[in-house]
Amino acid sequence: MSGYTTHSKLSVIASLLAATAISSSPLLAQSGMNTTSLTHEVVLDGLENPWDMAFLDDGTMLFTEKCKGLSVRMPDGTVTALYGVADTVGYAANGADLFCEGQAGMMGVAFDPDFADNRRIYVYSTSNMSDPHTNRLMRFTVSDDFASVSDRTDIIDDVPYKMAASDHPFGGPGAHNGGRVRFSADGALWLTTGDTHNGEVPQSPTMMGSKVIRIDTDGNAHADNSPPEGFDARTYTYGHRNVQGIAFHPETGQAITAEHGPWHSDEITILENGGNAGWDPRPNVAGRGDCPDNYCGYSPNQEEGMNRYERAAFMPMTDFDTYPDAMPPVWNNNGWSQGMSSAAFLEGDAWGDWNDAMVVGIMGIGFGGTPIGQRLDVIQFNEDVADVEDVTEMTLPMESGRFRSVVMGPDGSLYTSIDEGTIYKLTPGG
Amino acid sequence: MIDVDAAQDIFRKSCRACHGNKAQGASSYPALADLDPAYIATQLERYRAGEKIGPNSILMISHAKRLSDEDIVNISVYVATAFD
Numbered sequence: 001m002s003g004y005t006t007h008s009k010l011s012v013i014a015s016l017l018a019a020t021a022i023s024s025s026p027l028l029a030q031s032g033m034n035t036t037s038l039t040h041e042v043v044l045d046g047l048e049n050p051w052d053m054a055f056l057d058d059g060t061m062l063f064t065e066k067c068k069g070l071s072v073r074m075p076d077g078t079v080t081a082l083y084g085v086a087d088t089v090g091y092a093a094n095g096a097d098l099f100c101e102g103q104a105g106m107m108g109v110a111f112d113p114d115f116a117d118n119r120r121i122y123v124y125s126t127s128n129m130s131d132p133h134t135n136r137l138m139r140f141t142v143s144d145d146f147a148s149v150s151d152r153t154d155i156i157d158d159v160p161y162k163m164a165a166s167d168h169p170f171g172g173p174g175a176h177n178g179g180r181v182r183f184s185a186d187g188a189l190w191l192t193t194g195d196t197h198n199g200e201v202p203q204s205p206t207m208m209g210s211k212v213i214r215i216d217t218d219g220n221a222h223a224d225n226s227p228p229e230g231f232d233a234r235t236y237t238y239g240h241r242n243v244q245g246i247a248f249h250p251e252t253g254q255a256i257t258a259e260h261g262p263w264h265s266d267e268i269t270i271l272e273n274g275g276n277a278g279w280d281p282r283p284n285v286a287g288r289g290d291c292p293d294n295y296c297g298y299s300p301n302q303e304e305g306m307n308r309y310e311r312a313a314f315m316p317m318t319d320f321d322t323y324p325d326a327m328p329p330v331w332n333n334n335g336w337s338q339g340m341s342s343a344a345f346l347e348g349d350a351w352g353d354w355n356d357a358m359v360v361g362i363m364g365i366g367f368g369g370t371p372i373g374q375r376l377d378v379i380q381f382n383e384d385v386a387d388v389e390d391v392t393e394m395t396l397p398m399e400s401g402r403f404r405s406v407v408m409g410p411d412g413s414l415y416t417s418i419d420e421g422t423i424y425k426l427t428p429g430g
Numbered sequence: 431m432i433d434v435d436a437a438q439d440i441f442r443k444s445c446r447a448c449h450g451n452k453a454q455g456a457s458s459y460p461a462l463a464d465l466d467p468a469y470i471a472t473q474l475e476r477y478r479a480g481e482k483i484g485p486n487s488i489l490m491i492s493h494a495k496r497l498s499d500e501d502i503v504n505i506s507v508y509v510a511t512a513f514d
Contacts, residue, residue, distance in 0.1 A: 049457060066457075102458040102485065165485050172458065172485025303488050363457075364447040367489055372447040402447070402456050419456035 040397045043415065043423040044073065050404065050417035052108045052180070052342075054121070057410045060146070062121060063423065066105035069094070070123055072146050082149045083140065085125070092148040095138075097129040102174030104135070104161060108181030108191070112217060115142075120217065121149070124181050124191060126161055126174065135159035135177050137191055139217065155219030156234075160209040162196040166293040169263075169302055169367070171197065176209070176242040180342065184248045184255065188222050189215050190236070192243035192257065199282040199295045202239050205231040210279065212237040212246065212257060212271060226274040239276040239326065241297070241317065244404075245343035250356050252385045258360045261337035262297045263367065264308035265317040267329035268343075268360065268379060268388070278318035278326030286322045288314070305368015308335045331379060331388045338373035339363035342405045346378070348412040350428040354378050359394070361403030361416060374400040376416065398424060433500070437508035440501060444493045445509060448486075452513040459486065462509045471506040478502075 044050070049066040059075040069084035069091050084091030085098040085106055098106065104126040112120035119142045127136045137156035140149040162175045176194030183189055191213040195201045202210035205228070214222040214236040221233035231238065236255070245258030255271040262281075269277060281297040283290050291299045300306075300314045312335065318326050333340060342361040346354045357380045364374035376394040381387065401418030409415050413427040441453075448459040455461030462470060476483060477494035497505070 169488040170458070170486060171488075174458070303491070305492065366444070366447045367492060372443075374447060399451060401451060404457075420450040420452070420454060421456075 037429060038394070038397045039427050039429075041425045041427075043425050044079070045422045047417075047421040047423065049105075049419050050421065050423055051106065052405045053407045053415055053417060053423065054109045054111045055407065055409050055415075056111060056115065059410060061409075061415075062109045062111065063417070064106045064109050064123065066107065067100035069098075069106055070109065070149070072142075074146060080147055082142075083123070093150075095125070095127070095152070097127045098125050099128055099133075100126065100174075102162075102172040103170070104174030104177050107135075107177065107179030110181045110183055110189070113183050113187050119144070122155075122181050122189065122217075124179055126177065127154075127157075129154075130157065132163045133161045135161055135179075135193070137181065137219070155217070156191065156208070156213070156215070158208055159191075159193050160196045160198065160201060160207055162198070166197050166295065168197055168292060168295060169298050178209075178240075178243045180244055180246050182246050182248070185253055189217055190246055190255065191215070192240070192246050194242035194244075195240070195279070195281070195297070197293075197295050197297065199280075199291070199297075202241065202279045202281065203276075205235075205238075208232060208234065210238060210240045210242075210277075211235050212240065212243060212255070224273065228274065236273060237271050237275045237277060237327065239279050239323070241277075241279045241281075244341045245360060247343040247345050247358055249358075249381070249385050250345050250347055254385055256343065256358060258340045258343040259317075260339060260341070261317050261333065262311075262315060263302075263370075264312045264335055264337050265329075266333035266337050266340035266362070267317055268331040268340075268358075269327050269329045270386070272327050275327040276323050276325065278316070278320065278323045280319055280322060281315065286319055305370070308337075308370075330381075330386075331391065333362075336370055336373065337365065338370060339365050339402070341403060342407075344406040344408050344414065346414060347408055348428075350412055352428070354380070354392075354428075357381070359406050359414060361406045363402040363404060363419065364400075374402060376403055376406065394426075397426070432504045432507050434504075434508065436501070437504035437512075440497070440505045441508060441512075444496075445505070448489070449509075453509040454513070463513045465510055467506040467510040470510060471502050474502045474506065 051064045054062045061073040081091040084094040106125040108124040110122045136154045139153045141151040178193035180192045195210045227235035242260045364372040366372035378392045380390040382389045405417040417423045450456040453463040477490040
């Protein structure tokens with residue numbers, strides 16, 4: 001390449017941009033067919049990879065930033081940095097063992113349902129305290145003035161972490177940690193995990209990646225978990241790829257996951273206690289031969305685009321041939337993989353027909369001919385909550401982004417964070 | 431002079447979803463807005479040639495293969511200057 005002068009181009013483009021400056025309106029309303037009219041507000045901006053949020057009834061909001069740490073935003077808007085990753089400055093305390101790398105870092109967060117009495121919160125983060133390093137679910141006590149956290153207790157310390165790069169897309173260290181932390185209405189604590197680009201993890205009875213974990217707040221297995229014999233008793237379901245979304249139906253209580261697909265087939269699955277999600281990317285399984293670095297997750301052609309259905313036939317997200325009793329997904333994003341990340345149920349009459357529907361955040365990828373697809377989708381289940389009845393893309397009142405997290409707020413609004421650094425509040429009705 | 435419209439089109443279709451709406455970086459994808467345009471152009475040329483540079487090379491190679499020399503000039507200058 002030759003024949004251009006950087007500085008001259010810079011001056012030209014600077015003048016062009018000045019004349020066509022792009023501005024964003026702080027508050028817009030938009031309505032359309034089959035779409036709830038929404039308004040939006042920017043709750044926080046300029047964050048670094050905000051990953052998750054959690055709310056108290058008064059609007060107090062915990063939020064995590066993947067490489068920085070845990071903070072709290074009070075109802076009056078003031079923000080206090082509580083627990084930093086490694087030596088990140090400005091936090092009331094730091095976890096020297098915490099670190100971020102690639103997709104790993106500080107991820108999910110939840111308030112204890114009995115927070116008013118016990119002041120406990122739960123945060124999932126990558127840690128180098130063990131070798132090989134792991135992902136940990138930490139429990140903290142928050143001070144009465146929300147200025148600090150203390151009493152760190154790692155109630156789970158053994159979720160695998162990918163230590164070294166491998167020959168795969170997104171192949172750097174730190175891939176596929178899952179990361180969502182949620183309580184169900186009955187008080188059980190749930191954690192979703194990922195396969196770490198390790199073919200052995202998903203179907204392993206003891207490695208706690210690729211699982212949906214159900215425990216109590218001390219990290220003990222839930223008494224009603226019923227995984228197959230020989231499995232770690234904390235296992236609710238296994239055989240997942242990388243679950244970053246889990247939500248519970250407001251009426252039935254069913255646990256429902258949203259999961260990234262491997263160049264095809266993002267999946268929404270209504271979980272069955274002890275169920276297998278059917279992901280098994282081991283080489284020399286199900287008719288496949290060797291695969292790069294013993295992981296077939298992006299095979300057979302991981303460096304080029306190809307028909308998603310042919311790819312799915314070779315390396316299915318849910319392998320019914322090998323595992324006939326696998327949990328069937330109720331939606332697979334029309335066979336696309338676009339980075340489906342998080343899930344929450346919309347609640348409140350203001351949402352109209354979408355009351356009790358599930359919303360999922362999709363981050364967008366755009367590889368090999370796949371439409372990028374950054375959006376929020378509303379998933380409406382049938383009356384029996386056994387299948388998907390309709391899927392509608394939300395008409396957004398703001399620019400789309402990499403929708404990492406969706407959380408219902410106590411005010412009836414939906415809060416969503418995008419990797420680009422913003423937490424939005426979406427309110428129906430306008 | 432670069433073609434701003436062409437650069438914006440490439441940015442929207444090939445860059446924004448991973449590197450962010452202002453090329454500020456997102457998730458495990460690096461920030462571009464603070465890089466030198468010549469450096470970006472060099473890296474795109476290397477990706478276009480099929481060279482693996484980092485863990486997300488497979489993604490970058492697939493996008494860079496579609497870029498002409500002119501496209502690389504346009505997008506390199508654009509991402510480094512449009513979001514100042």
